[in-house]
Amino acid sequence: MSETGTPYGTPFGDLLRAAKEETGLSYRKLAERAVDPTTGVMVGYTTLHRIAQDQSIHLEPGVVGAVAAAIGRSEREVRIAAAQQYCGLIADDPFGASTSEATVVVVHAPGTGRKDMPKVETLLRKWAAGELPRELAEDD
Structure with a gap:
């Protein structure tokens, strides 16, 4: 507290x-x-x-x-x-992934950080590189 x-x-x-x-x-x-x-x-x-x-x-x-x-x-x-x-709720960019063209905001519980979200970080990095997995990139 x-x-x-x-x-x-x-x-x-x-x-x-x-x-x-x-x-x-x-x-x-x-x-x-x-x-x-x-x-x-x-x-x-x-x-x-x-x-x-x-x-x-x-x-x-x-x-x-x-x-x-x-x-x-x-x-x-x-x-x-x-x-x-x-x-x-904490809303910030724990990965330092924001740029002048895009702001990354991840909402997470207090006390969690980058080390607690490796899959989120991997997904964001792939998205930034234009390498989203097919199931996330396709329009249904």
Whole structure:
């Protein structure tokens, strides 16, 4: 467990706290910017405050996009942080396989890493080299 009592850390809350500190804006001011560009969902300052206090929230569609807009971060980065904090999922590139043309993201359990996923690494390397096995390459 982390020192806050959350077993997977608080990366979602960390993003909110850092944005507040970096911008000097209150949660009320950040909430004025908290509108998901895709769904139009707006997130209020109480929700932003709850996230920053590492409390649970109702994570419905659009909330992550609204938070990303409020703090000026990519939705992908914010979604990964929320998934880790609330679901215990780690999403990263444990193989260093991302390039400027393709981002590799593997979702895995905390505590697992490259050494625990040799078949995933082999598959990704083959895919990158254009050598996918026939059963994965064929359209059915």
